Amino acid sequence: MKKIMILSGAGLSAESGIKTFRDHDGLWENYNVMEVCSTQGWIADHKKVTKFYNERRRDLEFKEPNRAHKVLCQLEKEYRGRVIHLTQNIDNLMEKAGSKDIIHLHGTLTDLRCEACTEVFDIGYAPQDGSEKCPSCGNKRLRHNVVMFGEAAPEYSNIHQAIRESTLFIAIGTSGNVIDIVSIAKEFKHSILIDPKRQLIESAFNQDNYIDDYFEHFIQKKAGESMDEMMKIVEEHMKD
Numbered sequence: 627m628k629k630i631m632i633l634s635g636a637g638l639s640a641e642s643g644i645k646t647f648r649d650h651d652g653l654w655e656n657y658n659v660m661e662v663c664s665t666q667g668w669i670a671d672h673k674k675v676t677k678f679y680n681e682r683r684r685d686l687e688f689k690e691p692n693r694a695h696k697v698l699c700q701l702e703k704e705y706r707g708r709v710i711h712l713t714q715n716i717d718n719l720m721e722k723a724g725s726k727d728i729i730h731l732h733g734t735l736t737d738l739r740c741e742a743c744t745e746v747f748d749i750g751y752a753p754q755d756g757s758e759k760c761p762s763c764g765n766k767r768l769r770h771n772v773v774m775f776g777e778a779a780p781e782y783s784n785i786h787q788a789i790r791e792s793t794l795f796i797a798i799g800t801s802g803n804v805i806d807i808v809s810i811a812k813e814f815k816h817s818i819l820i821d822p823k824r825q826l827i828e829s830a831f832n833q834d835n836y837i838d839d840y841f842e843h844f845i846q847k848k849a850g851e852s853m854d855e856m857m858k859i860v861e862e863h864m865k866d
């Protein structure tokens with residue numbers, strides 16, 4: 627059976643106004659990446675990290691899904707059970723667009739996690755103020771539900787499964803710095819790269835190769851603007 631593997635990143639949500647550390651040159655207002663996104667930072671200063679994620683959660687509340695989120699949600703409905711969408715994004719814009727079936731590789735901003743029993747539960751856009759209790763075990767040692775540098779990302783096991791099961795790979799708005807999209811693309815005969823910029827592979831041995839060299843199709847546009855072109859290729863692929 628033909629199946630689609632989608633791997634999305636920051637470029638998918640950029641048109642909705644979601645920014646990343648990359649947009650801020652590694653500094654986000656007064657926060658340093660390693661202070662708020664690493665296990666060392668978390669151990670050093672729970673308060674600072676909690677405040678950072680509270681602010682991100684508050685910012686997310688009024689962000690709206692863009693055309694790409696909506697079309698990807700349609701795609702999921704049209705080919706129910708045949709689309710595996712893995713996202714590196716921690717926002718909930720796919721869910722806001724109506725998606726029921728998305729895998730967040732790096733966690734979710736609108737959830738908290740219990741440090742005692744690992745239960746994950748929804749906090750919406752509310753700030754974590756220390757009064758929360760784990761609904762499962764009652765523990766009050768809670769943290770944000772975002773994967774930090776220095777810890778395992780259990781959802782990554784879905785990547786290998788998706789590669790095995792799928793016949794078409796679509797990479798949207800991800801530069802391949804965190805997850806190596808070139809080695810994934812090499813596993814596929816059919817693939818689409820969506821990125822407004824042509825990007826070189828960041829490797830000491832591959833100085834002259836572009837990421838798009840390894841994809842069957844390259845749509846050099848922003849996510850929202852690439853959807854019609856992408857859908858044509860998808861529909862052709864999924865025929866018969």
Ligand SMILES: [Zn+2]
Pocket residue numbers: 740741742743744745760761762763764765
């Ligand atoms: Zn618990």
